[in-house]
Amino acid sequence: MVVAGVLASVTGLSLVSTETWLVGLLPFGLTVAAVAVATAALWPRKIDLPSAREVVDAWVDADMPADELEDNVLEVKAQEVTNRDAQNEKRAKLTNWGFGLVLAGLVTTLAVVILTTLSPTWSNHDETEPTQTPVNTQAPAAT
Secondary structure: OHHHHHHHHHHHHHHOOOOOHHHHHHHHHHHHHHHHHHHHHHOOOOOOOOOHHHHHHHHOOOOOOHHHHHHHHHHHHHHHHHHHHHHHHHHHHHHHHHHHHHHHHHHHHHHHHHHHHHOOOOOOOOOOOOOOOOOOOOOOOOO
16 A cells, blocks of 8 residues: 555656646556555455354353254354455455556556656657847947
8 A cells, every 4th residue: 555655646746737637647546546445455344253252142051962062163163264264355356456556557657757758749858948049239330
């Protein structure tokens, strides 16, 4: 996320100008999208499972054999592991998307910088220096 923040600041300040605003917004948009996806990947989520206290309260006085009680506890644990794995897979996909967007933002930022530098339409690098007209310091000849 730090890289995306740095890219956003560079992109926002230097690439978006009156001449290049449309092209300059592309890397900026990709960078903002990378920050949003990274935030979604890192956002804390609750896993829908019974708490340890709920499991104990439900089965501490249960009238069932020890083997059946152990099977029930193992099933709760298996469901917890399955839910955590599913959550981690979603986070991994979002993280991959985030890195892809950061890379795309970096590549488009470099492309816009190169185009801005080389293109006469977008840059002021090829403007000719204004020339001054020679000033005649002599008085006009009398006729």
